[in-house]
Amino acid sequence: MNISDPGVIALAPVDGVTDAAFRQVTDELGTPDVMYTEFVTTEGLFRGRETLLHALDKHKTNTPIIAQFFGPHPAFYMYAFFVAAELGYAGIDVNMGCPDTNIVKKGGGAALLLDLPRAKEIIKVLLTARGEWLNGKRLADTDLPDNMKRAVEVIKKKSCIVNLASINLRGCQGSNVMPISVKTRIGYHATQVTEVIPYLIEAGVDRIALHGRTFDARYSGKADWAEIAKAKELTRGTNITLWGNGDVTSITDAKDKMKTYGVDGVLIARAAFGNPWIFKDYHPTFEERKKAMLYHAQLCLQYRPDLD
Numbered sequence: 045m046n047i048s049d050p051g052v053i054a055l056a057p058v059d060g061v062t063d064a065a066f067r068q069v070t071d072e073l074g075t076p077d078v079m080y081t082e083f084v085t086t087e088g089l090f091r092g093r094e095t096l097l098h099a100l101d102k103h104k105t106n107t108p109i110i111a112q113f114f115g116p117h118p119a120f121y122m123y124a125f126f127v128a129a130e131l132g133y134a135g136i137d138v139n140m141g142c143p144d145t146n147i148v149k150k151g152g153g154a155a156l157l158l159d160l161p162r163a164k165e166i167i168k169v170l171l172t173a174r175g176e177w178l179n180g181k182r183l184a185d186t187d188l189p190d191n192m193k194r195a196v197e198v199i200k201k202k203s204c205i206v207n208l209a210s211i212n213l214r215g216c217q218g219s220n221v222m223p224i225s226v227k228t229r230i231g232y233h234a235t236q237v238t239e240v241i242p243y244l245i246e247a248g249v250d251r252i253a254l255h256g257r258t259f260d261a262r263y264s265g266k267a268d269w270a271e272i273a274k275a276k277e278l279t280r281g282t283n284i285t286l287w288g289n290g291d292v293t294s295i296t297d298a299k300d301k302m303k304t305y306g307v308d309g310v311l312i313a314r315a316a317f318g319n320p321w322i323f324k325d326y327h328p329t330f331e332e333r334k335k336a337m338l339y340h341a342q343l344c345l346q347y348r349p350d351l352d
């Protein structure tokens with residue numbers, strides 16, 4: 045399946061979980077249509093923190109992977125764009141939903157829901173970076189610290205570069221290269237769907253992934269899929285794709301939600317923990333589970349020998 049086809053079922057970004065090893069196991073045993081990386085701090089990239097790049101390590105695959113970034117400073121997203129593009133990621137995503145106190149108090153993650161002009165500025169930086177990329181500018185031409193440029197080259201040699209042009213990115217307004225997306229929540233204190241969705245569309249995003257909870261709710265209660273459906277309605281007549289997220293427990297549930305709420309795709313996070321097969325609707329034997337666990341552990345050591 046193509047990244048922009050209707051009916052996409054994706055592995056959601058999960059910090060501390062969807063690292064390269066987890067994605068490889070999930071891809072090989074479940075093959076989601078799309079996967080996200082864990083989020084990466086844009087400021088950390090600029091400050092030259094090489095270890096951050098482990099989150100962008102990548103196995104050889106044709107499954108599109110979207111690189112996700114967070115942070116409140118629009119200017120730093122330029123580096124994020126060129127790093128992700130250089131590494132052959134299938135898109136770049138802005139985290140606008142993380143409720144972590146350390147991130148929110150600095151103005152990133154869900155705090156962007158309270159500062160939409162800042163979110164718009166971030167998207168503008170990404171749109172500009174994409175224009176520059178299309179005109180031939182590369183990571184080497186930026187002033188990202190040299191140690192980071194070298195570290196990106198090391199990862200690039202290891203990973204398979206997806207032929208971006210081969211991915212049909214329907215729903216991408218300006219270009220068919222590196223769609224710019226946002227993953228957010230339905231609101232901060234209360235739902236803001238009717239305010240936020242038109243704002244993001246106007247800002248020029250290509251895709252929105254919406255978790256059906258507010259910041260205040262964190263992970264409690266139930267995801268509000270009626271609000272997600274409302275958001276999808278607000279994208280009608282535009283080229284923007286809208287993926288829904290929250291409490292999906294199985295492929296059947298994902299398909300039901302797409303049908304009931306009209307979204308173009310669904311993200312699965314927690315239900316994929318320890319269950320890469322969820323994307324295939326396969327129920328493994330005990331022996332298969334054991335093998336997968338050992339394989340996952342081996343991959344962890346392979347990707348991060350420094351943590352041995």
Ligand SMILES: Cc1cc2nc3c(=O)[nH]c(=O)nc-3n(C[C@H](O)[C@H](O)[C@H](O)COP(=O)(O)O)c2cc1C
Nearest residue numbers: 056057058059082083227255290291292312313314
């Ligand atoms: C431990 C944990 C870490 C998460 N990390 C991220 C993240 O890095 N980026 C992001 O956009 N969402 C993150 N999320 C949110 C999930 O992507 C997802 O929106 C949420 O868990 C609801 O989906 P689910 O009901 O399928 O789990 C995280 C969630 C959990 C539980």
